[in-house]
Amino acid sequence: MSLTDTDHTDIGLLVSFAIRPTQRPGRHLDYQRVISRYRAELEFKTATNAILHGLGARVLSDGDFGLILGIEPESPLAFRISDLPYTGKPENKLLAGLVLTGLVAFAYPSTQELDDDRVRRVSARDLDAWLRELCERLRSHDAAGDVIPEEGLDEAWRTYLALPPVHYGEAGRGSGKLTSRCTRYWVQAILTWLTGQGMARVDSSAEDTWTLTERFRVHAKEIALERAYSFIAELHRREESRG
Structure with a gap:
């Protein structure tokens, strides 16, 4: 089953939470929902990882602190x-x-x-x-x-x-x-x-x-x-x- 526009919106929402490192799933119902999808739905997870890869990032952890990203030095998300x-x-x-x-x-x-x-x-x-x-x-x-x-x-x-x-x-x-x-x-x-x-x-x-x-x-x-x-x-x- 292919991803819908709603799915892609949820992926974008998850990435937006991930790049704001002070956010926690426990503080936002939407964050809880989309990270639960990442953990449970293979197609959703694969698409999210592909988008992050294009941004020069990868998931290091998806635990209680949310999606923790490793950022490549050349990534536009990188801190210098x-x-x-x-x-x-x-x-x-x-x-x-x-x-x-x-x-x-x-x-x-x-x-x-x-x-x-x-x-x-x-x-x-x-x-x-x-x-x-x-x-x-x-x-x-x-x-x-x-x-x-x-x-x-x-x-x-x-x-x-x-x-x-x-x-x-x-x-x-x-x-x-x-x-x-x-x-x-x-x-x-x-x-x-x-x-x-x-x-x-x-x-x-x-x-x-x-x-x-x-x-x-x-x-x-x-x-x-x-x-x-x-x-x-x-x-x-x-x-x-x-x-």
């Missing part, structure tokens, strides 16, 4: 590091990339832990301190003549350590606020962006703390395939075993 504030400079892109990859290794220090769905809470202060320790290890690694396999990572740790943990604005609207000239700013910027993407939420029980969501864990599995994550996680495990 340069979309973050103050990432026009190459060094700032490196900082943002390091924080994002480091966050995955901080929350999930091994690929096995990526299959553990327990709640992960992240303090901006703790993550910043962990990243600073990581960069110090990378500095020692470099000083020993060992190769860092990812060129961007080699540049990123130098950029991170060149900044102080905190730096506050002294005038105007930025007075008393963290500026992009410190590492804590970049940690908070990434966690805030993840909140807007439905991958984290502010934890009201502690200051400057976020809870990572299931959506983040699903996406973290993709990042775990990258060489930078593998190297960071292995380096961290090696240091922990020595300690």
Whole structure:
């Protein structure tokens, strides 16, 4: 049986929910209805996947968080590091990339832990301190003549350590606020962006703390395939075993 105009409308509705990552099926009856069709009707699912493929996307999960998409870099739906504030400079892109990859290794220090769905809470202060320790290890690694396999990572740790943990604005609207000239700013910027993407939420029980969501864990599995994550996680495990 071929799909009708109503079916195609439902596919469009499902895709529109999927590309708004803060939406949940539990909050919208229409989302519940169309994702139930995706799970139960093969023809509907096949047509949806084909449309997403044309957009450079694929379904990573269709669980309680809705349709979670993996986006190809060339997709018109792709988020780019340069979309973050103050990432026009190459060094700032490196900082943002390091924080994002480091966050995955901080929350999930091994690929096995990526299959553990327990709640992960992240303090901006703790993550910043962990990243600073990581960069110090990378500095020692470099000083020993060992190769860092990812060129961007080699540049990123130098950029991170060149900044102080905190730096506050002294005038105007930025007075008393963290500026992009410190590492804590970049940690908070990434966690805030993840909140807007439905991958984290502010934890009201502690200051400057976020809870990572299931959506983040699903996406973290993709990042775990990258060489930078593998190297960071292995380096961290090696240091922990020595300690």
